[in-house]
Amino acid sequence: MIQPTQTFSLSGGIKLSFTDSGAPFNQLNYTTVLLLHGGVFNAYQFHKLHAYAHSLNLRTVLLHRRDYAGSTPYSSSEIQELERGNVIFWERLAAQMGEFLKMFIEREGIPKLAARQKRALSPQANGLGKGGSGGVAILGWSGGCLPIISFLGATQNRMFSEELYGFLVEYIGECIFYDPSYNCFGYPLPPDNRNYIPWEDTANSSEDFLQAFSNWVSSYYDHPCYDPITRSLPATATIHDLDGSRRKSDETSVSSWTAEEIAKGTEERPARNEIATFLPPVQETLRVLTNQALFDPYCTRSWFPDVGITHIGGTRTGWICAWTMIETKKRYLQHSRTHGSESEDLDPKTGPGCRRIRFFDMDGANHFAHWDRPAEFLRLVAHSIRTP
Template sequence: MRAHLVLVVLIAHLVSFASSLSQGSLVVDDNGTQLTYTDSGAPSGSQSYTTIFAVHGMGFNGGIFSKIQALAPTRRFRIVAVNRRGYAGSTPLSTFEQNVILNGTAEQRSEFSQTIGVELLMFMDTFIQQHDIPVFNGDRNSDGGVALLAWSIGNMAGLAAVAHIVDVPEATQSRLAARLRTFIMQESSSNALGLPAPPQNWVPLDISDPTIPAAHQYTAFAQWVSAYFDHGNLSSKDPNVISWVVPSSFTPFTVFNMSRSQYDSIVDTTDNPALDADQLALTSALEANYRASNFNSTLRSILPHMENWFITGTRSASFGPYCIWVVEDDNAAAGGGFVNFKTIDGVNHLMHWDFPELSVSVYQSMIFS
């Protein structure tokens, strides 16, 4: 009974905090493009903290990070959840941009990807200037600086940002170079990196199963991707041990733990996830961003403090456990030491919602390592 009461009080606190998050938007280019965000704020009475810019995935807006934002002030973090284009009030993709994604030349598609990355960089730089975010002194055990956390298909934007650090004004580049200490790739799929999906890959979308009615695909996806899966021995790196399609029958999906109001405010099943899925066709640009952000020593030298991580959960949807193997192999082929890896036992794709305390501790272990 006591444990139940504590849980009720904790949930009430998290719900109350989520409603009190600071909200805003920043203009990120001369065209008036805006990205909206929520901000946990600087820890009270503390001059020493680290800022995390968190980028959401497909079908879930930045509200999916509200639980870790609630914990941020007590962990010397400031967490800013950025809404990508089209989500939660951020400027939608234009008709021209949508056409480039579907029908553009290789050059146009590369320019579009660059634009998405530069927009995120300019958001971070503008926020840094407005809030006087401190520099990172190079001591991994100290506070200060910023981390970039890209989750799921949000890695398309995160990787584009790091890859195009050379395409922002020199002053912006300098400010980010003095602050960006960690880049976390959480639960990306291989095709979000511009790499092939394995033949066993399946998602409840028309790219895998055209029999699913279009009107229900992204509702089905939101459920499936938030499920828990019972994989085999993942240390074997054998694709046959992965449960590619069927979730566990014994653990509720994450979205089933949301209230109706939470679901309605966070889950997006409109055009935005469809546009995200379309961007997976930008294969060449996505792979170029992935390889530059992780394995290009010249580019990495521009961000001298940045350490890269790839993390996944042992009960996540198939693409997470598979993708970490792909990145591990690429890291080894590049000579090693470019990317660090962490697999979290027992968590699924939405770790930061179901296990916010654990998630913040995991981020701490990477940012302060």
């Protein structure tokens, strides 16, 4: 059943629309998962997850990001800030997401993180024993990881009040990167990359772009570097070890969509604005924010220090996301070796001089695991939240 759309009005006249699964019945320690969609595909893409949330002691909130259905479009000045790489654009988005979360938590009485609760719950209390730790997890899919990077990386955000930070630090326990693309982290492509990029393909007319992009991004790829023993894409792989030349596979997730599902779930206009995130000035800014969010020892220990990272990727996703996971694994391992990972006094959430990152390869999944395998996908999300 499709949940009704709600809208919150934030300061500055900003509106954000969303759907909510509601709280699991008679549970005290459920976890709320805020899901942020990527480019082209809005929050409708996640609607199947609502049906599985309560059985996993989760509450799912599907947010339409700025510029998408029911949420306030970017102004022309904001688009200029984005294209110029001005960090204030990302600071504003982070503050707005924080304001939305605070409003939702207060209105709905969301339970705090178990570790932050002032009184211990009895083991016999309702809800315990079924899993759950209270609090909020923020999940970004594809380009939806950009708001998470801005949230964790804008550590000197003047729009983020001390009061707002002090409130949210009691609730947010995990951030989940779900199949992000390399632009989210400002990773520069190798100069000899020859993998296919649809928005650089002059053969795609403006009328054909949406269909061409949808087929490309929802295909199932067979990467030569796939390790059948570990059922993963190894950190030793390179961008040249991926199935990156094809425009689509025989099997795609979108091939079975009805005209109604396409109309509800895809939006081309805002996606064209987000292509600006690939511009060099924007990539430079995102590179800085990523370092502060994930790898800078001071930032990770002073800004939401108890928040860990989970990176979920499909082993048959497109190269643009497969390479991002491989590269993030590589950088995390290199950082761990450089800064040492054997110290006994390391914080489990900040890890070896950086924020802790765990990696889950979803075997056989493409970029649309939430659509093609929703129950399995949400079980993995629940597992990642509850694994110490």
